[in-house]
Amino acid sequence: MTPLQQQGRLSKLASRTLSTATPAQKNDALESIAATLWQARQQWLDANALDLQAAHEAEMRASLVDRLTLNEDRIHNIVEAVRQVAALPDPIGRVHSMETRPNGLVIGRKSVPLGVIGIIFEARPNVTVDGAVLCLKSGNTVILRGGKEAIHSNRTAATLMRQAIAQVGLDENAIQLVQDTSRESANELMHMNDYLDVLIPRGGAGLIRTVSQTASVPVIRTGEGVCHIYIDKDAELTMGAQILTNAKCSRPSVCNAAECVLVHQDVAADFLAKAIPMLDEYNVTLRCDAESLAIIGSRGEAATDEDWDSEYGDYTLAVKVVSCTQEAMDFIADHGSGHSEAIVTSNYFTAQTFLEQVDAAAVYVNASTRFTDGGEFGLGAEIGISTQKLHARGPMGLEELTSSKFIIYGQGQIR
C-alpha cells in the first residue's frame, strides 16, 4: 500500500463515522477549527513566511505571491468564514418525498454525504481551510493536495485543523493533507477509484483541464469562464455599457468576468461610442473583428482566431459585431465555456429566446455576469462554480456536496 492509498483507507474509515455525525458534533468541530486557527495564528504565519521566502527566491510573479500571502487580517477573514459555514443549515439527513407504494413499501430519499472528496489545488492557503470545512459540514472526509508553493502553510493549517477536530472527539483523519507535492501524487490521486468518491480541482484552467482529462475518479469541473455580453439592437445602450464595464473591469481575474462583447450591427457605432469612454478608465485593450475595428479605428487592435476562445483574466476584451440574435447565440454556443452569458435588451421575446436557448450554467437578462457566485445566489458558501452538467451546475454550495440514498421500510414484502 502506498502512503496515498493508506491515507485513502483512513479517509474511508473516518467517513463511516463522520457521515452519521450529528449537526451539533460537526458544528462543534467547526468552532474548534475556528478557535484553534485564530489562537495559533502566529504559528501559521511563521509557516507562511517560509513559503514566501521560497517564492521570493524562485522569483514568483507578484500576483501569485499575493495569493500565497497570509496576514492577520486574512486569517481573521478565513476564521470568520469557518463560523459562517457552521451557521448554515445542515444539508445531511433530509428525507425528500417519502411515499407509500401500492404494495405497502414506504420509500424515502434521504440526503447523505458523497463520502471521500479529493481536492487538488494550487497555491492559495485559504483553500485548505475553506475546502476542509465545507466538506466537514456536509459530512464528507477530505484529502487535500495543494501545490508545493504553499506546502508549509498547508501543513500547519492541516495539523491545526486535525488537532481541533480530535479535541471534540471526531476522527482526525476526516481531514488529511497529501505530503508529497510531486506530479506523481496528483496523478495517483486521480486514479484512486477505490477510495475517492469525487475529485474537485480548484485553480487555473490548465490544472482543471488536466484533471478532467486524466482522472478516472469522477470529477467536478469548475471555474473556466469565457463569458459574453450580447448587446441587442433593442438594448438600453447606457445600461449595456455599464453592465459591460462592470462585467469586464470590476475583477478581471475571476471566472465570471466577461471576455467578449457581441454587439448588434444596428447599434454597434452608438453603443461603442458610449462604452469606450467607460472602458478607457481601466485602459482596456480591445481585440476587434473587422466590422468593429472599422468603427473604432486606432483605439482597437485586430483580433486573431485565438481571441474568440480566450479567458484573458485581464483588462482585455474581444469585440465582435453580429447581424442578429441567432448569430450571437450560435457564436456563444461555439466559443462560450458554458459558465455565464448575458443579453442586454428591452425586447420581451428576444430576452425569452436568449434565456431559453443559451446553454450555460447561468443565463442573464440585463445584469452583469459577475453575479454568478454562491453568496450572490443565496446558496451560502461556495466550493466552486461547476461548468459541467453532471451532478452540479453553476455555483456549488453544501447541497452539491451531497448524494442521496433510498431508505425502504417493509413488512416482509417480496417480489
Next chain:
Amino acid sequence: MTPLQQQGRLSKLASRTLSTATPAQKNDALESIAATLWQARQQWLDANALDLQAAHEAEMRASLVDRLTLNEDRIHNIVEAVRQVAALPDPIGRVHSMETRPNGLVIGRKSVPLGVIGIIFEARPNVTVDGAVLCLKSGNTVILRGGKEAIHSNRTAATLMRQAIAQVGLDENAIQLVQDTSRESANELMHMNDYLDVLIPRGGAGLIRTVSQTASVPVIRTGEGVCHIYIDKDAELTMGAQILTNAKCSRPSVCNAAECVLVHQDVAADFLAKAIPMLDEYNVTLRCDAESLAIIGSRGEAATDEDWDSEYGDYTLAVKVVSCTQEAMDFIADHGSGHSEAIVTSNYFTAQTFLEQVDAAAVYVNASTRFTDGGEFGLGAEIGISTQKLHARGPMGLEELTSSKFIIYGQGQIR
C-alpha cells in the same frame, strides 16, 4: 475529423434544437417511433435473423442468444414501452425555487437536458430503442454504440427511429448509431469530451468497470450488485427465509438479486433450518464460512475469499455467520457494491441503525432487495441503476437525465 467526431458534431448540433423542443413535439416523435417500429417489424426481424445466424456460427451461449433474440411478442413489448415513456411527465423546463434577491435580481433554477449522451452496451437490441427514447423524452441527443453481435438489429432499429423522428420534423441526428463496433470505437467514444456530456455503460460488470476506469468523459456507473440480506437475532425467521429466497431465486441474473446472507450467530441454526428447504427448491449452491458449514454440514461447500466479493448471477449463495449487527455492517462496507442491502429484524433500534449507517443506493428493512427498480420505486421508466454517488444514485428515471441552469432576470444590476 474522424467518423465518430463527425457524429459527435452532428449530435451536438441536433442538441441545440432538441433541447428546446416542446413536450408535444417530443411525444409526437415517440409515437412515430412506436408506429414505425411496429409497421416495419418484419424488416427488424429479418435483420435480427442475420445476427442470430452469426451467433449460431460463433456458438454463442444459449442465455446470450436469448438476450439477442427478437420476436413479434418482444417487439410488441418494446413498442408498448415507447408509448409508456411518451405518457410520462416531461422532465424539462420546470423552474424550481425562483427567488428575488435583495438587489432585485430574480433567480430561478430550470431543468434542462444534459445535452449529448453516449450509451455503450452489449448485445441486447431492446437497449437500442429503450436508450434512444428515454434520451429523446428528456431532450437529450444520443450516440448509441452497441456490441457487434447485434449490429444488424441495431442498424435497422436506428434507421427506423431516425426516419420516424424526421417524419415529424425533428433532426434525425438526435439518434445516431456508431457503425464501427471495434474496441477502438468504444475507446474513442470514451474520450470525446468535446462532444459528449455523459457516457452510460449498460451491460456486464466487465464493460462497466472498463468504461469507468478508462473514460475521460463523465460516466454514470450502473448495475453492479453484490447485495446482502442480514438476518438479525431479532428477525422473524420465516419472513427472513422468504425474503432471502425471493432475493436470491426470483431472478438471479439481475443486479438487485442477493449474493450473500449474513446471519446472527444466536439464530443461525434455526434460520438455516427454515431457509434451506426453500432454497432447495431452486437447487441453490451454498458457499459457507466455517461456522455456517458446521451447522449445515454436507449441504454446503467451503467458501473461498473470492466468494465474498462475487456477483454470481446464478443460483449460488454465500453464507456467513456474524456475531453482531456491527460486524454485519462492517462486512457490507467491505464487500458490498453499494447497490441494495437489507436487514430482517423486529427491533426498532437495530432497524434504524442499519438504515442510517449502511452506505448503499437502497437500504431495506424487512423487504427483498429485488424491489430496487425504477418501476417499483414509482419513477417510471429506468435507464439503469446507478451505484455511484455523483449525480444519480439508485434507479435512474427521466429526472436523472437532466441538468439545470440558473436563469436570472435583471433590471441593469451591476456588482
